[in-house]
Amino acid sequence: MNDNTRFHLPAIEAIADLALEARLRHKIDHKTKPQGALGQLETLALQLGLIQRTESPALHDPQMVVFAADHGIAAEGVSAYPQAVTVQMVGNMLAGGAAINVFARQHGFALQVVDAGVAAELPAHPRLQARKIAMGTNNICLEAAMSRLEAQAALMAGMQVVQALPGNVVAFGEMGIANTSPAALLLARLTGASIMDATGRGTGLDDPQLRHKQAVLARALLWHPATEPFDAVGELAALGGFEIAMMAGAMLQAASERRVVLVDGFIAGAAALVAQALAPAVRDYLVFCHRSAExxxxxLLSCLEARPLLELDLRLGEGTGALLAWPLVQSAANFLNEMASFESAGVSEK
Known part of the structure; x- marks a missing residue:
């Protein structure tokens, strides 16, 4: 990163292991089913085994972390909701009333909310981690979203959040009014996509509002020329959000600890793009849970060569899509561990 500070990324090992992969494929192919009959679950089972370096992966103590932050670009009228909704929704999550609370309770995930940069002082709460970098980012149309040091601090805070978590599965979500704007900007800059293709309706913009948002983001992208040579931290600082940065750091740390990472929707996907730009090996640990309506x-998923598990026209965020896909992740591990083989069941193979 051409950086002389003490900021360091965690070391991430690629999961490639040809001998283990061959054993896993043999185990999967000799279950009592036609080869490939469980489709995408077979690919997922293979990924789980490679992540955990075992032919019998086990999933335990799953964790849900929601990163919350505000965005200066909200002042440009790019969201259908006022910025005050961020702090209100954080309060709703802490009170247990949000969709992510419902699904976390349903699926047995411990839930924490992290104040990455909400533009308000939040009262202490047992489920709230206070890691505020600043009172929201700057307006990207006028200046960099954050300084380089702030971007690094957010990445490191995300790493520290994961270091303190039990379990071997982590799901990440977010809350932040206007955060589809920095996500779209990062998608455009990191993949070369056009702003028109990268920008969606977010929380429900009508056609004139969408055109306004696209114009605002096009102006913001012009205001921040691409870094030469490419500098992922610099791009994150110029265009990102504190919750996106913190989530990217959390993904990097989780991968370094060989945890399974459940990736939610568009905002989490933007964090995954940033994490991959910083450490390409992180991609091996990411399970892309759904394709949103954004x-x-x-x-974004196409650029990451990711095939998501679900497509339900979700556009809520919070990590909801990640938890809805959790039973499929469990099923992939369970069939690998518990389903009979042709030999053990006395069933003739083709």
């Missing part, structure tokens, strides 16, 4: 998400 315009840029399909493009």
């Amino acid at each position: 315009t840029g998400h399909r493009l």
Whole structure:
């Protein structure tokens, strides 16, 4: 990163292991089913085994972390909701009333909310981690979203959040009014996509509001020329959000600890793009849980060569899509561990 500070990324090992992969494929192919009959679950089972370096992966103590932050670009009228909704929704999550609370309770995930940069002072709460970098980012149309040091601090805070978590599965979500704007900007800059293709309706913009948002983001992208040579931290500082940065750091740390990472929707996908730009090996640990209704998400997943588990037209965020996909992740591990083989069941193979 051409950086002389003490900021360091965690070391991440690629999961490639040809001998283990061959054993896993043999185990999967000799279950009592036609080869490939469980489709995408077979690919997922293979990924789980490679992440955990075992032919019998086990999933335990799953964790849900929601990163919350505000965005200066909200002042440009790019969201259908006022910025005050961020702090109100954080309060709703802490009170247990948000969709992510419902799904976390349903699926047995411990839930924490992290104040990455909400533009208000939040009262202490047992489920709230206070890691505020600043009172929201700057307006990207006028200046960099954050300084380089702030971007690094957010990445490191995300790493520290994960270091303190039990379990071997982590799901990440977010809350932040206007955060589809920095996500779209990062998608455009990191993949070369056009702002028109990267920008969607967010929380429900009508056609004139969408055109306004696209114009605002096009102006913001011009205001911040691409870094030469490419500098992922610099791009994150110029265009990102504190919750996106913190989530990217959390993904990097989780991968370094060989945890399974459940990736939610468009905002989490933007964090994954940043994390991959910083450490390409992180991609091996990411399970992409759904394809959202947000315009840029399909493009983002294509750029990451990711095939999501679900497509339910979700556009809520919070990590909801990640938890809805959790039973499929469990099923992939369970069939690998518990389903009979042709030999053990006395069933003839083709």
